[in-house]
Amino acid sequence: METAVAISLTLFILTGLCAGQGLFPQGSVNGAEGGTAMFITNLIPPAQPFIKISWTVGGANIITSPGDDSIGPGYGDRITLNKTTGSLELRNLTLADSGEYRVSITTATAETINGSTELVVYENISDANITGPSNNLFADVSSANLTCEAAGNITTIQWTKEGQPLSAGGNILFSEENRKVSISPVKRHDNGEYVCKLTNPASSATASYRMIVNYGPESMTILGQNVAEVELFTLIYCSVQSVPPATFTWLFNGQQTGVHEAGYIIRSVSYNNSGDYRCDARNDLTGNVISVDHSLSVKDKTPPPLSPEGAAGIAVAVMLVVVAVALGLYFGITHQRNNSTNTTETGISHAPDTSHGPGTSLAPDTSHGPGTSLAPDTSHGPGTSLAPDTSHGPGTSLAPDTSHGPGAKGGVYENVGPPLPPPRGSNIYNRSIKC
Ligand SMILES: *[C@@H]1O[C@H](CO)[C@@H](O)[C@H](O)[C@H]1NC(C)=O
Ligand SMILES: *[C@@H]1O[C@H](CO)[C@@H](O)[C@H](O)[C@H]1NC(C)=O
Ligand SMILES: *[C@@H]1O[C@H](CO)[C@@H](O)[C@H](O)[C@H]1NC(C)=O
Ligand SMILES: *[C@@H]1O[C@H](CO)[C@@H](O)[C@H](O)[C@H]1NC(C)=O
Numbered sequence: 001m002e003t004a005v006a007i008s009l010t011l012f013i014l015t016g017l018c019a020g021q022g023l024f025p026q027g028s029v030n031g032a033e034g035g036t037a038m039f040i041t042n043l044i045p046p047a048q049p050f051i052k053i054s055w056t057v058g059g060a061n062i063i064t065s066p067g068d069d070s071i072g073p074g075y076g077d078r079i080t081l082n083k084t085t086g087s088l089e090l091r092n093l094t095l096a097d098s099g100e101y102r103v104s105i106t107t108a109t110a111e112t113i114n115g116s117t118e119l120v121v122y123e124n125i126s127d128a129n130i131t132g133p134s135n136n137l138f139a140d141v142s143s144a145n146l147t148c149e150a151a152g153n154i155t156t157i158q159w160t161k162e163g164q165p166l167s168a169g170g171n172i173l174f175s176e177e178n179r180k181v182s183i184s185p186v187k188r189h190d191n192g193e194y195v196c197k198l199t200n201p202a203s204s205a206t207a208s209y210r211m212i213v214n215y216g217p218e219s220m221t222i223l224g225q226n227v228a229e230v231e232l233f234t235l236i237y238c239s240v241q242s243v244p245p246a247t248f249t250w251l252f253n254g255q256q257t258g259v260h261e262a263g264y265i266i267r268s269v270s271y272n273n274s275g276d277y278r279c280d281a282r283n284d285l286t287g288n289v290i291s292v293d294h295s296l297s298v299k300d301k302t303p304p305p306l307s308p309e310g311a312a313g314i315a316v317a318v319m320l321v322v323v324a325v326a327l328g329l330y331f332g333i334t335h336q337r338n339n340s341t342n343t344t345e346t347g348i349s350h351a352p353d354t355s356h357g358p359g360t361s362l363a364p365d366t367s368h369g370p371g372t373s374l375a376p377d378t379s380h381g382p383g384t385s386l387a388p389d390t391s392h393g394p395g396t397s398l399a400p401d402t403s404h405g406p407g408a409k410g411g412v413y414e415n416v417g418p419p420l421p422p423p424r425g426s427n428i429y430n431r432s433i434k435c
């Protein structure tokens with residue numbers, strides 16, 4: 001059985017590898033200086049060991065095995081021979097190791113298998129660097145040359161910009177075997193990170209260069225509404241394209257405002273903010289200035305929408321309040337609990353107020369979810385929502401009843417219930433946004 005395997009292997013070797021063809025893959029073996037090269041034969045380990053394996057380079061002995069394994073000078077600690085396949089590993093390569101490597105193997109059946117392959121050792125690529133213009137570049141005016149340089153054996157150079165392959169054409173030209181890129185004239189879209197990648201079969205290196213093309217300001221627009229509601233926050237934003245970034249100056253009705261940001265912010269609009277705004281954008285490097293005008297007019301606050309039912313509820317409430325005031329005057333007990341007005345406001349506005357006993361509640365209501373109190377609710381009697389209700393969140397204060405006139409509320413509650421918040425008009429609705 002073993003003999004049969006040996007014979008078929010021998011036949012394979014004799015037919016396929018007689019002339020040393022195919023013992024190694026096509027092409028040369030590439031190594032990096034200081035690195036390792038592997039000469040790997042495609043021999044299947046035979047049943048019986050090879051009688052002899054001999055490696056040479058340029059006729060000089062590297063190793064002859066077995067027996068006393070004679071090793072050539074300079075290879076002592078650099079090689080490892082695989083005696084079952086004839087493969088050789090060569091470490092700590094130098095440029096001088098480049099050359100034609102031959103192996104001669106004698107099989108157990110006294111056949112000779114010869115093979116050869118070439119080793120090319122490359123210097124590692126190092127100190128890669130792109131040199132580019134050191135002056136300021138201006139779009140459509142300047143030109144730029146980028147040159148990629150490095151130490152070591154360089155076989156190819158490829159360029160990318162912002163990670164995408166850079167290709168010739170338009171204002172871009174390659175020369176000196178891709179070592180140099182000429183851009184003439186530079187355009188604003190030529191801004192970006194340029195990378196050159198230098199390679200050889202054994203190593204590679206990259207260098208990068210950030211190109212800044214100055215331009216602008218241009219494409220200026222003002223973003224913002226032309227009509228603002230009094231007391232609301234308003235932002236007018238000046239948008240412009242510029243490298244380096246533009247510096248801004250805002251004028252209001254022709255007067256300097258002292259604002260030099262892109263955004264002109266009015267935290268709470270007043271009627272006197274109506275007028276003409278102008279944004280000047282300046283590029284300090286190109287020296288260019290452009291302007292855009294914007295008009296702003298200020299209008300009254302839109303009142304919060306009231307449903308018909310809500311309006312009806314308020315009407316009922318006002319009537320009851322009038323009745324209550326009359327009763328209060330009648331009984332002459334009008335100044336009992338004035339002092340706690342402020343605390344009440346605080347409690348209602350900022351946190352659920354559980355400090356009031358439930359007994360003070362005119363109509364305890366646990367059926368409301370948070371936020372439902374935003375809508376006027378006609379199912380409540382007047383003042384219901386003013387009653388502390390421990391099951392409600394701070395939203396309680398949002399009930400429309402609190403927007404009733406001050407006199408009326410005072411009249412109702414001085415007699416019967418907890419103190420009232422002071423009138424705040426539409427501020428109550430502002431607060432509701434925060435709740
Ligand atoms: C060259 O690169 C190889 C592989 O990256 C490395 O093993 C070797 O030490 C390098 N040689 C030198 C001289 O830096
Ligand atoms: C020799 O090469 C063969 C095939 O690659 C591998 O299986 C074997 O482990 C190697 N022997 C040594 C001593 O490295
Ligand atoms: C590699 O070779 C250089 C000289 O060619 C030697 O100085 C160095 O010690 C060697 N390194 C190793 C790991 O053998
Ligand atoms: C194999 O190479 C050796 C020397 O390296 C040579 O003597 C022998 O004739 C060669 N055999 C064949 C079949 O090429």
Ligand SMILES: *[C@@H]1O[C@H](CO)[C@@H](O)[C@H](O)[C@H]1NC(C)=O
Pocket residue numbers: 127128129130131
């Ligand atoms: C690249 O080259 C320039 C000019 O020759 C030099 O100033 C710079 O230090 C170099 N950079 C690197 C990383 O070698």
Ligand SMILES: *[C@@H]1O[C@H](CO)[C@@H](O)[C@H](O)[C@H]1NC(C)=O
Pocket residue numbers: 143144145175182
């Ligand atoms: C770029 O290099 C070319 C020659 O390749 C030269 O004619 C041109 O003046 C250079 N441009 C700049 C901006 O250095």
Ligand SMILES: *[C@@H]1O[C@H](CO)[C@@H](O)[C@H](O)[C@H]1NC(C)=O
Pocket residue numbers: 120121122123152153
């Ligand atoms: C690598 O560069 C060295 C010196 O620059 C040169 O002697 C050698 O032939 C080059 N090797 C290759 C493979 O180009």
Ligand SMILES: *[C@@H]1O[C@H](CO)[C@@H](O)[C@H](O)[C@H]1NC(C)=O
Pocket residue numbers: 270271272273
């Ligand atoms: C605009 O009106 C507000 C009050 O509504 C006032 O504080 C501010 O000083 C006024 N500004 C000017 C420029 O008159």
